Amino acid sequence: MTVEPEPGMPELVFDAGLPGFGDAHRFALVRVGGDDSPFSVLRSLEDEGLEFVVVPPAVFFPDYEPEIADDVAESLGLHSADDALLLVIVTLADPIAASTANLLGPVVVNRHTRSAAQVILDPGRYQTRQPLVSR
């Protein structure tokens, strides 16, 4: 059974899926928590129940400015930084304040075409589990 996005809700296409989820290509990006919330859910349109919590990294990591490699920018059709929407995947923890964001593998979206990919940056520089808030 597939999930259809509500009309008007942007559908993102990951040509190569995501690492670990290579067959998951189509996702809806759904805002959660109301107008005040920076969080969204990336919800699979092919695999019911598969979803990821995402957040624009600038909300919790204002100094995070990853460089997107030329070949990635080209395959996503990005001509400038303004074409791109950046999201990072959140791993929820218990207690919730220990939740982390994956800064090593941000999701890069072409705002115009909705083409998306999870990019892998330099593991010497970024972590997959960066705490959202410091204790």
Add this chain to the structure above:
Amino acid sequence: MLVLTRRANQSIVIGDNVVVTVLEVRGDQVRLGIRAPRSVSVHREEVFRELAEANRAAASPASGSLDSLLALRPPGGKPRM
């Protein structure tokens, strides 16, 4: 595992659409060029595995914990977008 030996500027074809070329061999490092369609991701193995593990850990959180997350605020108070 299929084992092939190549020199610099020789290539390997995988399936119909993936070509791996040895660009340069220098000391203990091999520089590889990969041509693949957009539907096929190509990554260094150790980082790919790390990312796959992180994605699996993050996938499909329980709805109760998502509600708790929404109460989390970034440092400085109101979230900026």
